[in-house]
Amino acid sequence: METNDHNNPAGEVLSQSEVERLLAQVAEQESKATVVKNDGEKEARLKDSIQAYDFRNPSLLAAAELRKLRVEHDQYIARLAALLSIYLRMEVGLQMSKLQTLPYGKFTESIASPAHIVLFKVEPLRGICVLDINPRLGLTMVDRLMGGAGHSVAQNNDLSDIEAALLDQVMQIFIGEWCTHWRAVQELKPVILGHENSGQFLQTAHSDTVMLVITLEVRMADCLEQIQLAFPYATLEPIVRQLGVGLNPEAQIANPAAGPRPRWNPELESAKIPISAEWPALEMTARDLVNLKVGDVLPLDAEVVNSVRLRLASIPKFTGRLGSQGDKWAVEITQTIKS
Numbered sequence: 146m147e148t149n150d151h152n153n154p155a156g157e158v159l160s161q162s163e164v165e166r167l168l169a170q171v172a173e174q175e176s177k178a179t180v181v182k183n184d185g186e187k188e189a190r191l192k193d194s195i196q197a198y199d200f201r202n203p204s205l206l207a208a209a210e211l212r213k214l215r216v217e218h219d220q221y222i223a224r225l226a227a228l229l230s231i232y233l234r235m236e237v238g239l240q241m242s243k244l245q246t247l248p249y250g251k252f253t254e255s256i257a258s259p260a261h262i263v264l265f266k267v268e269p270l271r272g273i274c275v276l277d278i279n280p281r282l283g284l285t286m287v288d289r290l291m292g293g294a295g296h297s298v299a300q301n302n303d304l305s306d307i308e309a310a311l312l313d314q315v316m317q318i319f320i321g322e323w324c325t326h327w328r329a330v331q332e333l334k335p336v337i338l339g340h341e342n343s344g345q346f347l348q349t350a351h352s353d354t355v356m357l358v359i360t361l362e363v364r365m366a367d368c369l370e371q372i373q374l375a376f377p378y379a380t381l382e383p384i385v386r387q388l389g390v391g392l393n394p395e396a397q398i399a400n401p402a403a404g405p406r407p408r409w410n411p412e413l414e415s416a417k418i419p420i421s422a423e424w425p426a427l428e429m430t431a432r433d434l435v436n437l438k439v440g441d442v443l444p445l446d447a448e449v450v451n452s453v454r455l456r457l458a459s460i461p462k463f464t465g466r467l468g469s470q471g472d473k474w475a476v477e478i479t480q481t482i483k484s
Contacts, residue, residue, distance in 0.1 A: 206246055206357070206378075206385065213388050214381075215244050218359055221326045228318055233286065235295045238364035242371070250352030252375055256344030261304055263316050264341065264349060267324060268334040272377035273349040275356075276316060280304060282363055282370035287311045289365070297368035303342050313337055319374070330387045350377055357381055421456045422476050424449045424467070454482075 177189045206214070222239045229237040247255075252275075256262065261283045263276040281298060287308045289295040304312060316337065324333035341347060350356075355378040363372055427443060450467040453476050465476040 206355075206381075210385055210388060211244070211246075214357070214385075215241075217326065217388075218244060221323060222361065224326070225319065225322050228322055229315070232315070232318060233289050233295065233365070235289065235365065238362075240362045241359060242362050243358070243360035245358055247356050247358050248352060249350045249354040249356050249377075252356050252358055252373075253344035253347050256347075256373070258343055259303055260342060260344060261309070261312070262341040262344065262347065263313070264338040265316075265320050266336045266338055267320070267380055268336055270331075270333065270380045270383060272380040273338065274320075274377065274380060275347070275349065275373070275375040276319060277344075277373040277375070278312075278316070279370035279372070282365070282368060282372070283312045284308065285365055285368045286315050290314070295366050295368075297366070309340055319372075323374070327384055330384055354378070418458050421459075422453050422465075422467075423456065424453050 177191055180188050180190050182188060218241060222241055226237055226239040229239070256277050257279070259280055261278050261280045263278070265274050265276065266272075267274060280302065281300075283304055284298045284300065285295060287304070288298055290311050317335065320335040320337075324335050327333055356375045357378070359374040361372045361374070363370055424445075427445065453465050453467045454461055455463040455465060455476060455478065461482050463478045463482060464480045465478045468475050468477055
């Protein structure tokens with residue numbers, strides 16, 4: 146049998162190392178795929194690095210971005226529960242049961258009937274957002290606003306115009322607190338656009354539009370129902386872009402100290418905090434201590450004046466040097482004591 150191998154013109158038998166090298170080259174070629182970029186340029190990439198895209202169920206949010214959004218919305222829900230409890234003058238329990246991305250068509254199909262749907266916009270962001278509240282829960286909140294006990298109402302029908310107007314006051318807290326939560330990223334303003342009573346009539350976005358849907362379980366006394374908040378990706382895109390800075394490892398290395406600045410509580414401006422100054426203790430025998438009397442002088446080391454410790458409400462916070470300012474003793478702060 147003749148062999149037409151350009152690399153082996155003499156028909157010699159390949160060695161074991163040459164066979165293994167050829168097999169490795171074939172395996173490497175099979176593990177790569179040709180990728181065409183936007184500019185038409187072709188590039189070879191590993192098949193494992195290429196992620197399949199489901200055009201029927203598109204998701205524009207990465208797993209890390211979804212985890213960050215879940216953490217942020219957990220904080221939002223905790224503050225929202227406190228605000229609702231104060232506004233309705235009764236305990237309101239909130240818990241996030243789901244956070245997922247869905248096409249707009251599937252989201253509208255998941256809305257139960259009858260329903261009370263609030264359409265709102267977050268200025269200056271793009272897109273129309275949706276808040277779906279169970280009518281029984283909405284009527285229970287309205288009953289509480291009108292002086293009722295806040296127990297679950299028996300009927301589960303559509304809300305009247307007056308009831309919808311009263312419920313909008315509570316819905317303003319929902320979407321207003323959501324906007325307030327992102328104040329560090331961007332100043333947002335909520336605007337209620339209108340209402341619907343069925344998901345079949347919603348046409349605020351294309352059926353393939355990706356929506357971030359947050360499902361909340363709300364408990365008021367014996368009433369336990371759900372509320373859904375849905376945001377188009379166009380609305381979340383500027384916020385997600387800002388969150389992406391914190392998710393980028395290179396950005397964290399470049400600015401490791403970056404982080405949210407603590408918010409000052411203006412109610413603490415008039416609070417009075419006792420401040421005391423002390424220096425290292427002077428040791429003496431018990432006999433000398435008993436014999437102390439008015440007029441005695443206690444010698445101190447000269448270095449004591451450079452190691453005065455300041456206490457704020459009995460907690461050591463600073464060290465400084467002893468001196469005077471005008472006709473008063475003073476302490477110049479030289480170092481912060483780390484707790």
